[in-house]
Amino acid sequence: MDGITTPSQPNNLEAFWMPFTMNRQFKKAPRMLVSAEGMYYTAQDGRKILDGAAGLWCVNAGHRRPKIVEAVQRQIFELDYAPAFQMGHPAAFELASRLVTLMPGDLDHVFFTNSGSESVDTALKIALAYQRAKGEGTRQRLIGRERGYHGVGFGGISVGGIVTNRKFFGSLLTGVDHMPHTHDKAHQAFSRGQPEWGGHLADELERIVTLHDASNIAAVIVEPVAGSTGVLIPPQGYLQRLREICDKHGILLIFDEVITGFGRLGASFATEYFGVMPDIICTAKGITNGTIPMGAVFVRKHIYDAFMNGPEGAIELFHGYTYSGHPVACAAALATLETYQEDGLFQRAADLAPYWEDAVHSLKGARHVIDLRNLGLIAGIELEPLQGQPTKRAFDAFLKCFERGVMIRTTGDIIALSPPLIIEKSEIDHLFTTIREVLESIE
Numbered sequence: 001m002d003g004i005t006t007p008s009q010p011n012n013l014e015a016f017w018m019p020f021t022m023n024r025q026f027k028k029a030p031r032m033l034v035s036a037e038g039m040y041y042t043a044q045d046g047r048k049i050l051d052g053a054a055g056l057w058c059v060n061a062g063h064r065r066p067k068i069v070e071a072v073q074r075q076i077f078e079l080d081y082a083p084a085f086q087m088g089h090p091a092a093f094e095l096a097s098r099l100v101t102l103m104p105g106d107l108d109h110v111f112f113t114n115s116g117s118e119s120v121d122t123a124l125k126i127a128l129a130y131q132r133a134k135g136e137g138t139r140q141r142l143i144g145r146e147r148g149y150h151g152v153g154f155g156g157i158s159v160g161g162i163v164t165n166r167k168f169f170g171s172l173l174t175g176v177d178h179m180p181h182t183h184d185k186a187h188q189a190f191s192r193g194q195p196e197w198g199g200h201l202a203d204e205l206e207r208i209v210t211l212h213d214a215s216n217i218a219a220v221i222v223e224p225v226a227g228s229t230g231v232l233i234p235p236q237g238y239l240q241r242l243r244e245i246c247d248k249h250g251i252l253l254i255f256d257e258v259i260t261g262f263g264r265l266g267a268s269f270a271t272e273y274f275g276v277m278p279d280i281i282c283t284a285k286g287i288t289n290g291t292i293p294m295g296a297v298f299v300r301k302h303i304y305d306a307f308m309n310g311p312e313g314a315i316e317l318f319h320g321y322t323y324s325g326h327p328v329a330c331a332a333a334l335a336t337l338e339t340y341q342e343d344g345l346f347q348r349a350a351d352l353a354p355y356w357e358d359a360v361h362s363l364k365g366a367r368h369v370i371d372l373r374n375l376g377l378i379a380g381i382e383l384e385p386l387q388g389q390p391t392k393r394a395f396d397a398f399l400k401c402f403e404r405g406v407m408i409r410t411t412g413d414i415i416a417l418s419p420p421l422i423i424e425k426s427e428i429d430h431l432f433t434t435i436r437e438v439l440e441s442i443e
């Protein structure tokens, strides 16, 4: 036990195996963030870093918001933990009741998780169990999409379509098909907002249904806007068509709104923005403004009701997490919702979106840029890869931006931007000017 109070080894960078990181590269030249406020991080060397990524698409209200900080402090002081199995605490019920008011129609029940990955696994399990509960147990197949990102659980990587996230991990879930992704530069490059071309790609779902027969298919899962793969905006009519095909065949439609939720598009959720209602919605990230890990899965009433028919004395769904509805996460989420509302942040994002769009497309003609994509306060800047060295050019841009006090995120050779919704126009200008200058300066 002595090692706990008297470390036998000096503090160093070696022990922490960092996620989704080039560990050896990082540990040679670490980029450490030590504090944050509003739109800015502070690096260990004292420099202010403009946050162009809302952390990881999660800090939608900006950093260290007093209301959220205070709510968390208060909650820990009062009730640090309470089990969620066969027990409850008031904040979880209050939060669920508040959350469902943000949803359209009868998406009126919430299952709490601790992350986007858990929300996805939860949604897939609910979809399968629902089909069985209503006597359609042959519906076991799941359909995802190429280039989809649904977190890193086995369910999520099985329906996901990012090759590097799948290929090292064995045979994954069986019974999964993938629709094609919706991006085609020849038809869509430099589209502002939703591309006109590509709505027909939803008809690929019909082909898969014909192959397997609808009686074998439980659910389709998509990100309304694909984020982690490098920002793919759904073509006009695409999501509507997916909904129609799912309705026609009795297939559940799941929207993974882990990044599009909580104002990112200038509406509460993508379901509202696109006017398309799925049966299940996965959320996380912005639910607590990134302050405390939390996720939530919303389901429509008929799904919840299908589980409530068995004997009263039986557990209806054998699923849950030790930290489902954790009191501190609930307190953070309640304060986050209040912050979003008080500051009118979803509307603010909507109001800023045209300015953002112009700023994104001002990079047309900038060095290395081969495509620009935008929606709400999201941007994708696709770079021509360096010959024989995929991802290097974008990563160099990331490093150079960081040196200049701007944090961007890259995936492959694409820069993905998603700033906190409190960003000012002058900061948008600074973000894109820095990126332009950096692109001029790198090979």
Ligand SMILES: Cc1ncc(COP(=O)(O)O)c(C=O)c1O
Residues within 6 Å of the ligand: 114, 115, 116, 117, 118, 120, 149, 150, 151, 152, 223, 227, 228, 256, 257, 258, 259, 284, 285
């Ligand atoms: C659409 C989507 N789903 C799921 C996840 C996974 O979330 P987490 O990292 O919280 O598990 C992410 C994370 O970026 C995401 O963008």
